[in-house]
Amino acid sequence: GLVVVAFDRSPEVYLDIMLRHGLDSNALSRCVRILDCYSDPLGWKQNIRSEQHQEDSGTPCSTNKDTITIFRSVKDVDKLSCSIIDLGRGFEGEGKTYFSVAVDSISSMLRHASVQSISGLLSNLRSHDQISSIFWLMHSDLHETKFSRAFECLSTMVACVEPEVVDSVYGEERRGDMSFLEHNYSKAKFHVRLKRRNGRVKHLYEELCVEGYDVKFISATSVSIEVNQSLLPKVQFNLELSEKERSDRANVVLPFEHQGKGEPIRIYDGRRSLPEAHQDPNLTTAALLDETEALKSANPKGEIHYLRDSDDERPDSDEDPDDDLDI
Amino acid sequence: VCCLRHATPAPRDRFASVDTHAHSPLRSMRLRTYVTYFLQLEAEMEEYGAGDLLSEAMCAGARVVVVEDCVEAPAAFVLHLLLKRALAAGGGGGGGAALLALAQPFSHYDRVLRKMGCNLSMHRKSERLHFFDLQGFPGGTQGGAIADSLAQLYSAVQRVVETCRAGENAGRFTVMIDDVSLLEVAANGSADDVLDFLHYCVTLTSEMNCSLVVLIHEDIYSSEDGVGLLAHLRYIADLVIKAAPLSTGLATDVHGQLSVVNKGMLIEQRPAKGQKVWSFHFKVKENGADFFYPGSRH
Numbered sequence: 001g002l003v004v005v006a007f008d009r010s011p012e013v014y015l016d017i018m019l020r021h022g023l024d025s026n027a028l029s030r031c032v033r034i035l036d037c038y039s040d041p042l043g044w045k046q047n048i049r050s051e052q053h054q055e056d057s058g059t060p061c062s063t064n065k066d067t068i069t070i071f072r073s074v075k076d077v078d079k080l081s082c083s084i085i086d087l088g089r090g091f092e093g094e095g096k097t098y099f100s101v102a103v104d105s106i107s108s109m110l111r112h113a114s115v116q117s118i119s120g121l122l123s124n125l126r127s128h129d130q131i132s133s134i135f136w137l138m139h140s141d142l143h144e145t146k147f148s149r150a151f152e153c154l155s156t157m158v159a160c161v162e163p164e165v166v167d168s169v170y171g172e173e174r175r176g177d178m179s180f181l182e183h184n185y186s187k188a189k190f191h192v193r194l195k196r197r198n199g200r201v202k203h204l205y206e207e208l209c210v211e212g213y214d215v216k217f218i219s220a221t222s223v224s225i226e227v228n229q230s231l232l233p234k235v236q237f238n239l240e241l242s243e244k245e246r247s248d249r250a251n252v253v254l255p256f257e258h259q260g261k262g263e264p265i266r267i268y269d270g271r272r273s274l275p276e277a278h279q280d281p282n283l284t285t286a287a288l289l290d291e292t293e294a295l296k297s298a299n300p301k302g303e304i305h306y307l308r309d310s311d312d313e314r315p316d317s318d319e320d321p322d323d324d325l326d327i
Numbered sequence: 328v329c330c331l332r333h334a335t336p337a338p339r340d341r342f343a344s345v346d347t348h349a350h351s352p353l354r355s356m357r358l359r360t361y362v363t364y365f366l367q368l369e370a371e372m373e374e375y376g377a378g379d380l381l382s383e384a385m386c387a388g389a390r391v392v393v394v395e396d397c398v399e400a401p402a403a404f405v406l407h408l409l410l411k412r413a414l415a416a417g418g419g420g421g422g423g424a425a426l427l428a429l430a431q432p433f434s435h436y437d438r439v440l441r442k443m444g445c446n447l448s449m450h451r452k453s454e455r456l457h458f459f460d461l462q463g464f465p466g467g468t469q470g471g472a473i474a475d476s477l478a479q480l481y482s483a484v485q486r487v488v489e490t491c492r493a494g495e496n497a498g499r500f501t502v503m504i505d506d507v508s509l510l511e512v513a514a515n516g517s518a519d520d521v522l523d524f525l526h527y528c529v530t531l532t533s534e535m536n537c538s539l540v541v542l543i544h545e546d547i548y549s550s551e552d553g554v555g556l557l558a559h560l561r562y563i564a565d566l567v568i569k570a571a572p573l574s575t576g577l578a579t580d581v582h583g584q585l586s587v588v589n590k591g592m593l594i595e596q597r598p599a600k601g602q603k604v605w606s607f608h609f610k611v612k613e614n615g616a617d618f619f620y621p622g623s624r625h
Contacts, residue, residue, distance in 0.1 A: 010533040039530055048482045111519055142554050182604040
């Protein structure tokens, strides 16, 4: 089942979205519970009703009485935690039932409670044996970076939706001109950071496209290559290779790759090359003869077959052969 | 159609002269289609309150409207326009409004809207307009009681909305706040309390067929270190109307530029064309305002 902790939108909106995406109402009533922290988060409406001596009208929509539960004290984080768990325990099923928790949004929760208490809530939920996953929404520009980071540390996966067009020049000239936003309202960059069990961090990049009610994800492989190349440090000298340099490198024959092209193998051992030695009057003939003897007695029988690895491996390649290990 | 778009609402007699006596049935059919179309368009224009660019960008269904302005381009005229339309909404007397006024006394709004052809005193007497004079808000008690004062204010607003809805007029109700920056001042700078109050007003929009229109001064928050009320409001809003001065400076014909961002959260709000961001110029007049695309001023 799914428990939705709704702060930002009316519960009907979530139900409507789920219905629109194909879930039928039976499945909804079986698998979805909404903790309504939107309608009356601080209990003001209840106070008004009790002042006017009106009866409690309960949930706004009578057909969804089981699905939607109103919560009126959002400042009490412990009570919130208990309510979430209670709702989750209410799912029927054979054997042990697991449920997920969705929070919309942590930014709204942070207006009512401290970062520590909310982190504590998430940790409690995380360690609960019936909760299989928790996901929450956070508006990063509404908080200080350190708070966003704190919640990112708690998570195993962080998905960021970033604007396609960033108005870097938000100066006087662009003031009031928001036409660049048109593009941002239908397209965005989607960046996922996955923390693996073995500690490695994997990055995924996609492009997000909103058309009406559908959200499409287009994997942007070209984007990931650009990012990998930008992992090189930014220094004042060029660390990259031009095309000509790349092809020249591909054409280089490594010394241990061949057994000679018909010329005598000149293995450079620190001494001067033979033709130069011939011309040098200081070298004695005996020394020269020694050198030539050494060359001739090189054993031609042993062979080494060297198969060159691919040159295409980029620095910090993402593929870790140990990833297959599931320890 | 182009002609009607930029003109003031056409009186009904304009269509009396259409000649429906045709020589061929095809011609009469075509004429009848045109006539129906124009009548429909006129009805729509009446509902939106004139077919100008602002109403086109806004569409009828926007629930939470945030109007941003600055000293160089004040957007109080947008509030006046929306108030006039809210009180005129729905042909047969539907609709109503609640104005939470911290910026000006009633006499000011009365005078301004009278020049625009809307009699606020009459509406106030007939209970179509509920005016909350909040220039002295919150009054006596200060400190921790701010939340209580705001809760009481919300209670009063909710009562007004419920009464209006229970009456014969079940049309669109508009709650207008002029303005949120002053409300924050009245709350001693406590943005959280103001946001709580605004959240409750937003719940009214989803539960009671009601719109919320708030004015906020964007230039107050631009140099703040922390995140202010403005960022939160931009997230809550379904529609953001931002007034800004022209980059070229002052002009007599053009008073500034208006950007309308229609996020279209719910289905009835999505503009037909799918366009989400509108940008045009405006000129404020005694009896309203003109909206036009840059360069098309005639």
